[in-house]
Amino acid sequence: MKRNISILVIAVIVVFTGIIACNKKLDITDQNNPTTESYFKSATELQNGVNAIYSVLRSGELVGREWFFTHDMRGGETNAGGAQLEAPRAELLKQPSPAPSNSVISNVWAGAYQMINRANLMISKAPGITDNSALRDRLVGETKFLRAWAYFELVTQWGDVPLYTEPITSSTGFKGKSPVAEIYTLIIADLIDAIAKLPVSYGSSDNGRATKGAAYAMLGKVQMQKGDYAAAKTALLQIYGKYSLVDNYQWNFDGDIKDDNNVGVATGHEFNAESIFEVVFVDKGDNNFNWGYNGEGSTSPLSTVRNQEYGITWGNVIPSDRFLNEFEANDPRYKFTIYEEGDNILTSVPAGPLKLTAAAMNIATSVKGGVTIKRFFRKYNIYEYVNSGFHPGGLNQRVIRYADVLLMLAECEAEVGTPAQAAIYINQVRSRPSVNMPAVAPATKNDALKAVMHERSVELGAEEVSSIDILRWRAKGYFPSLIPDRVPGQVALFPIPASETSTNPLIK
């Protein structure tokens, strides 16, 4: 029995040693990924986090696809290419307002808030980073610029929206709608902080990051949309003369192009002297698109389907008659912006020039000056180089370019009543070497405004500014006193998406 007792004692010791050893093994965290506690501790990690805000920006939810639909379907510049235009996009063209369940607006809403939530996390993590405070501050500047951009998209298209400035940590952290004024307050504060923190320029490897100039241009745009033309002018003047118009108008819409066999066939003029902020896309030559929409996937395509949507195979979007007829008869920008049936275009793949025939164009016709033929957008197109059924493009989307800044300055001057000063800015744009249009000389405020309206339309056609311009001008009562409403009857704001109202108890 004595021996049994000693065996018992030994057994008890062995067992308890084991228990103590095993109890420690319950603390297991994700072994394939870092956690929010372990990551975002260094400036490099913070930079990766900020890059993730950009990656949403380029996703299919935003600039890679749906973002240009929300603008172009409501900017009076486009029409349906035919019955093939999908229902939710066609619905945006319809008046007065899309349904809350519309998938295009739901995607843009979700994408904007993904940028905001990621930005909020970076802003909350930044104070803990000390290894490279210069980089950290610059990254905070970029973050604030991007957050401001996202909120500007939301406030201009939806009006009162939920305002989140902290990262979400709880499933009940709902926010109701905040008034437009509060959203603008945050946007302006963010941009002012961004201006303070951002550099004027980067080394070439960082081409595409937000700069001080981008923040000024954005601030000008925001102030103008808010109606504060003086403040807008102040901001915009900070970069006046710091950028320049490129000689060739088309250099604003080109980029590196690869053919279906992954061979480079064209080099563009991205990140040029006119470009203030652009969203970067790359043609990986793999003929795929990031259909997951969220910009995720380390090997996923980094392309945009803009050239597909506005091309002649999908043929979803064509220019509107109103837009086609906006051009002055001899404006070279018409041919830079539009392809017409019968045009000979140089197509290198497959080799040889291609004559555009009606039969080969899967689009509806349009009417310009009484002529009914098929036309489509040349801007951001790649047909000169690749004629293939499906080839997403890598052309960078210029979000703000200097011509826009000049025309915004012109509008500010027109608004504050200095038409001559407005004309100076307009004529800078018109006198670009490849454009060479005669100067304008508006005598009155209204003439100046009309000149700005025309010039913005033809210079910045299908560049996702018209929809915002319309909202601003409509609010000022310029339709129809100055020009007819480009999209009569349009309801200014989108409804809050159903995906939000069904899940956020504070928004009904």
Place this chain on the structure above:
Amino acid sequence: MRACFDQKTLHNQNIAKAMKNFEFSYQLIYRFMRIGLLPILLITTFAGTLYANHSKGQEVLSRKVSLVAEQKEVKAILNELSKIADIKFVYSAQRIPCKQKVSLRAKDENLGDVLDELLVPLDIFYQVSGEQIVLMRKTSDDMPAGFPSKEADKMAGADLYVAKVITGRVTNEAGDPLVGVSVLVKGTSRGTTTNNNGVFSISADAGETLEFSIIGYRLNSIKIGEASNITIQLAAEVAGLNEIVVVGYGTQKRTLVTGAISSVNSKTLNEVPSVSISQALQGRVAGLTVTNNGSPGTQPIVRIRGISSISFASDPLYVVDGFPTGDLATIDTRDIESVDVLKDASAAAIYGSRATNGVVMVTTKKGRRDSKMRVSLDSYYGTQKITKRLDLLDTEGFKKYAIAYTGSLVPRLAPPLVDQPVYTGATQTYGQTNTDWQDAYFKTGFMTQHNVGLSGGNGISRFYASGGYTNQQGTAPSVAYKRYNFRINSDHVISKIFTFGENLYIAAGDQAYDNNETGSRTNLVNVIRMMPHIPVYDPTSIGGFRGVDATKDGGDPTNPVEDATLKNPGKRTTAKIFGTAYLEVSFTNWLKFRSTFGVDYANGLDYRFAPIFNDNGAIAGSSATQATITNNRSLSTILLYTEQLSFDKTFGDHHVNAIAVYEFQGQKTKNENGSGNQPSNDLKTLNNATNVSVQTLIGENNLNSYLGRISYDYKGKYLLSGAVRRDGLSVWAPGKKWATFPSGSIGWRIDQEDFMKGMSKISELKVRAGYGVTGINGVLLGNTPWQVSVNSNSAYYPFNNAITGGPASSIQRLGNKELEWEKTKQFNVGLDLGLFNNAFTLSAEYYRRKTDNLILNVPLPPSFGFITSTVAQNVGAMRNNGFEVQLGYNDRVGEFKWNASANMSFVTNQVTRLAEGVTNIEAGLDADYGGYNITNTAVGQSIQSFYGWQTEGIFQSAAEVTSHATQVAATAPGDIKFKDQNKDGVIDASDRVFLGSFIPKMTYALNLGANYKNFDLSVFFQGVQGNKIYNATRVITEGMIRFFNAGTQVLNAWTPTNTNTNIPRAISADPNQNARTSDRFLENGSYLRFKNVMLGYNLPDKSLQTLSKGVVKNLRIYISAQNIATITKYKGFDPEVGNRTPGSSQLTNGIDFAVYPQPKAFQVGIQAGF
């Protein structure tokens, strides 16, 4: 004085025999299983023999004695030793040469050595029995039939204590000797076992009671009277009154069980040839449903007492020899001794957090301690065939349908193409081709299994070893399963205190599968859709198959034979090592400690090679210019460590059994996924491949548990049991890792009451009730479901147009640190009744199960800014109530014996709460199957009920269309009329209603067995009643959503001249959405299946003896057949419809997306013992 007899003698003989047997076994084993197992076997069996000399009585025999005797009588020396060593000698003076004079010298020597020196020369053997040493003279193996009773009185020596020696023989009812029966003098530690001839001898006084027990027979006892020679018959257990049930961390007598536990024995499990245990359980246990699913090699869906979770698959926990494991697929059913199914919470809660879906306890075979070597051979070969065919269009029919649907023939069936050869050089034209794609696709499969088992053992060691081989070739191309497996189970009594045992299983599995199978367009869908004018093969194509050209053939189905054999075949090889080893320490006979260590290791490789090919077709997937190699490896190691203290003691009328356990189970996984391309079909590996993509992932989860159970019974009448388990799981957030799962149950054996004594017809009557709390295995949620991980470098932003310019890291979802186990509370009442000596048995159960905190993915507002738009929360609630009956009857009329058993179960399921913001969960949307969700999970309904429109016939005229609620603009005569449920004049999504459930109201089975002389016959029926099936296959055959080949029903489509039909008009693109989810495709899913018949013949002993010269001990040959007939109204291939994605809860059970039917199968087999 005479009789002395012993166990040590027997023991020594046994050892000698055992050694011989083991030598024999070495040779056999060497022959049978040269590969791998030998070293293990050698170690284990040597371990047994090495310890063989130390045995019971060691303590007595090691007492030190000093003695000097010169020419003294043996009797005197024994007397002296008796005093010195404080023991008593028992012997018969007649048999022992008491008066013989011998000399002996011993100084501080072991008593055993002294006795050997004294007695061996005298041909006397001895046995220690408690504080007595029984002496016996060696005669022969056969013990004397008895001693004259008078001689007992002459036992001599007042100075010696001499008990009466009882000898006897134990037989079964047929008079055959029973070997290894334990004989115990009640209330003492004196005991022995019967020898090979059923003979025993034991010393006992008159008035004492002898108890005889052996597994499989009823306990019998006899009070010693005058007689010293007795013969006793033991009655075989009829319905398992003394059957032992595995209850988790121990066993219990069936009579004392208070929970709902059903058991299935080895014979039943092996009646229907099955690759896996789960298939073998179909229809065997009330409340356990098995739905065969998919093609051969796919595991069936097993549910115990319904569905307990909305978000996760409700698979039961499988425990093999005490080791909870997830994978039963590789385990050979022939190695299984029994399966015990713990159904209710009071039984299952001992497995706490993993027990909600019930526990299936698998016990593998062990050797017997009867010193005999057994060799068994179990082997069969069978064929399998799918005989059911759908009525599909042939080429002529397809032409008619094309004209009706598209308005013209497809170009390939119109001039000039119709007269072209199907490929260059062929003599047959498209017009002459008429491929039956069902015949081209289905093939005759076969299945063969062989298992050789070896077992044996003695008082010291015992073992069971086996080698198995399974080969199943499916009834469809490319699907097959092969397995090689080996097992060695052994245990060894090291000493009175220590016992060591181990189970080791090694299996190598090789599954050929079809990667196209789980997609929405399965091969069977393409079998239906493929046009009959297309040939299967085309020798002019790269790869040898022929695909369609969408513009010439009218649509884009893919060649299913090509898909299965060329494009999508894959191979999953799995190596599994599964073993446990334990050391048991018996401190006393009522307190034991057992330490178990186990390993479950699996190494899987999933390899696919998709070659370069071109099938001369022109649709997506007609060709590949690069070969694609997929090479995914998964490693899993699960370690188990169990420390268990068991207490079992009887205090008068009180019997207490208690256990306390500490257990740790941890899993580590590693996945390595690689893929890439090669420019040649000769390059089948990733060596120097292009586009190589590699990913590795590791995972770990650990479960720590403390548990205890105490069972108490008073006079074996009033039963009480309570258990509690506290589990700590690494999967949950800190603070939520631990939870407690208590349970309790009571039982009353009414038949043991005095007032029942007179009612001899009632042999058993017990009522019981239990309640318990269980959980759902948290590992189903992943290793860190609560945690927010950073997806580091998971995306790029191409600054400066550099593809990897800006690595991006983000958080993409919201975590939930409050997440915890789904907990189910279950109440169970049961009744066990046995009549006429248990010739008739009945077991009935009623239960209520309720889960209050089901985990659902609750949608988040998109303004939260996460890519993952939901977060898992414990918010839902559901209940399952049910009733089960199991009936048994057996009877014997002369040489004709028969038995019947039946089981039935009824269950109702209701979802009682979903989350705020989650009013319902719809599932099953698939554009190929109508483009609408098919099921809906909503409060007040049973989980995933079918949900859609109700039809009201076909519009016969334009007037009818206008007077009916608006459907779509294009609705026209010949379209289906849907019911306007909400009377708003518009048919839209809000007119959908609940249409029924896939859950059968009743599942049942009936098993009949009979024996006559050497023949045995068993038949097995199984069925379900009161369920619905959504026959989505009919959407493919007659839905006419897009143009493909179809079923012959489409020729009966509505036309202005063919109005008396239920098939709507054939119209391109189905504008009215006639094929939307509706009761049109909903069918009664009840069926009764003649599942199995088996006829066996045992070769008579005599002829066996002459034929095999005694080598073959028994030989049974049998023939059997499965799925002989199915009675059903269901129109699809097979009413046994599972789930397209069985591993998860996709809420799509009972939707027939063209499931593989169960084949008809025939086997011949033999079972032999050597």
